[in-house]
Amino acid sequence: MTRRRYIILLLLLVLVLAAWTFVPQPSQQTDEAFSTPSPLNTAAPRSYRLGFTPFPYEISMEAVNWVYDTLAEDSDVIMQHFDNGVPWPEALMGEPYSDNIMNDWEMRRSLTPPDHAIILSMTPIAFFRDGIALYRGDQDDMPLPAPWDSYAFEDPEVSTAYFNHLHRAIEYFQPDYLVMGIEVNMLLSKRPDLWAGYVEMQQLVYDKLKTLYPELPMMVSVLGMAYFPQYAPEYDDLPAQLAGLEQLLPYSDYFAISLYPYLSSLVDGIPPHFFHDLFALAGDKPIAISETGYPAQILQMQTVDYTFPGTPERQNAYITGLLAQADAYDFQFIVNFVLRDYDALYEAIGGGDLAAVWRDTGLYDENGQPRLVLESWRQTLARPYMP
Known part of the structure; x- marks a missing residue:
């Protein structure tokens, strides 16, 4: 892995964070809403897997190896997350992919436990x-x-190329789950004029892939906070979001949620009804948390008036609460996006608000020391997995 590729990975993170625009509002809850972790079921089998992405905490091969070695012990699923473009012409024509792509794929496959x-x-x-x-x-x-x-x-070249790309990636990685669109409902919010064409493409590609891989769970992920305009007012058209979800779910095997509740007005806690209201949107679909995280340190932004009072205790309460929900709703998997805090990467690119958003959401701190929540995570992981 070259230094250039690590820099690219870091820039990807910053760009993804830039896609998150939110307008903090006055606090919606008291601190009591987040003071006591939910009780964990430490004996019964679990229906869900627990995992991370292999995002590195600094620009070094040592960091990559540490992350893969550690997630081998602290998870039973790994998310290989690609949000960095599509080789459209090559995918359409069945031509070889660039060394940039294939070297990345080979590194990821070779290091996956x-x-x-x-x-x-x-x-x-x-x-x-x-x-x-x-x-x-x-x-x-x-x-x-x-x-x-x-x-x-909706152009046939796009759907054909994307189908070919996913087909090639499935054959290469042999995944157990496929997320074929990331936070797709943000497109509905940002470019509603493109939504109908996207849905048409999603339905077509899903149907073709299902013919080839009928047993492979396939899904798109949605941004969970988009269904709560009272806490995330930038998503101010709830009827449109709900209608969009109705279009998606028939062509998504799971209700897969990207969930970062701290990127909203829920600064001091999560309302007791929040999880129930969110998961009720699944209908009869199984639920998965495709990515999540919660800061264990104070997150303070300079370009917007926003401070999130993160602590290890609050992170523990959120993750432990989510694990309890996973038992109650028979989740399929939970992915905490960041394994270890990336303060070193943050400093390497000069800091800034956007790079700080996920910086302190690891289950290990920047020094590689376990956070409070890791005990609950490990206790849950130790339970037998029975889907």
Whole structure:
């Protein structure tokens, strides 16, 4: 793994965070809403897997190895998360992918623990969730070449290329789960004019892949806070979001949620009804947390008036509460996106608000020391997995 690729990975994180725009409002809860962790079931089997992405905490091969070695012990599923463009022309024509792509794929596959399940996560939507994903070739997220810069989601070239890309990635990684779109409902909020074309493409690609892989769970993920405009007012069209979800769920095997409740007005806690209201949207679909996290340290932003009073105790309460919900609702998996705090990476790129958003959401701190929540996580992981 080269230094250049690590820098690219870091820039990907920053760009993804840039896609998160939120307007903090006055606190909605008292601190009592987050003072006591939910009781854990420490004996019964669990229906869900627990995992992380292999995102490194600094620019070094030592960091990569540490993350893979540690998640081998502290998880039973790994999410290989690709939110950095699609090789559109090569995928359409069945041509070889660039060394940039294949070296990355080979590194990830070779380091993945052999006894771990794999979640393959890809998306046809751009980082900012405002159009078609950019081009991945010799570099990540390059401008779309002609004629791809003029295509819409519903164009047959786009659906064919994306189907081919997912097919090739499935054959390569042999995943146990496929996320075929990341936080897709953000597109509905940012570019509602593109939504119908995206849904048409999603349905077509899902149907074709299901014919080839009928036993592989396939899903798109949605941003959970978009269904709570009272806490995330930038998502102010709840009827449109609910209608969009109705279009998605028939072509998504799970209700997969990207959940970061601290990126909202829920600064001092989570309302008792929050999880119930969110998971009720699943209908009869199994529930999965495709990515989540919660800061264990204070998050203070400079460009917006926002301070989140993160502590290890609050992180523990959130994750422990989510584990209790996983038992109650028979989740399929939970992915805490960051394994170890990335303060070293944060400093390497000069800091800034956007890079800080996930910095302190690891279950290990920046020095590699376990956080309070890791005990509950490990207790749950030690329970037998029985899907």
